Amino acid sequence: MPQAQTLNENQLRRVLHYCRTRRHFARDQTIVLFSFYAGLRASELAALKHADVFDSEGEVRNQFTLSTSQSKGGRARTVYLNQRLRKALADYAQQQHSMPHQPLFCSQKGGHFSANTMCQLFLDVYKAVGLNNASSHSGRRTFITRLATAGVGVRVLAELAGHSHISTTQRYIDVNSDQLTAAVELL
Template structure:
């Protein structure tokens, strides 16, 4: 288990997964300049380079007002780090690898009592919540950085409430 203390670092990591659909690899690779502009303001959108993504294709990430508030608070943690520095650093002041970021996410979820969660749970939540609000699968695929909508469809969990609401539309 990776040692971590609940602080301002944990919230932006998990919320970038839940509110923007980022993968652990993408979280680990984020740079300060990806999220903040030269004045230190949070960007309302940013591009993740192909080298930062699973599929090797760059994609645009849109930052909601809620996520912007969280990232504004996190700016004090980033402090005077170089714009090229990674956004999240370990307790040893090094960059997370994709694997250590996965483990950190698992540890956070376990500490919250979510035993069946994985490092991908935030991303799955992001896609499922948007789908349940009526966002089309093509838009979801674009937001998730999926090349094929069939990949996105596998992320969408269906529950009894959604099924009950669906039949009421008739």
């Protein structure tokens, strides 16, 4: 099975632009941004609660911990939120009236998404913009690849991704012609 497509900045912009046309635009756009800027899996996004991301005053946390029940492999891990994602979450919160124990992202039925339904949301969005090789893992692969391209070491990447082994993380890093061109220019 081929790996999920990594997206460039133009493709991400197309995805976000399309999300603005959807019925639950703020939710869908925030889900996509979470995938690309925190590298979370679909199952982890589906399991998030409002209190995971927001403190008791409703402010976006700089970081939070995914519990063992929320993450893959039964390992808790800290998720760090960059400035762009924190802003998107603050904007999203202004449109929501969530209680701390409620899902961060509610399905159309009002409860948590299932992992499969979250995966389907990604597939629907990517298919609508013509990204047929993209999946719910595309944001995660793009997150890891972009950080690797920026020079972040594989040990740090493994910690951010929640991988026990750096060999797993290395499989996520996509190599493209822009990176190869930039590499030879270092000589």
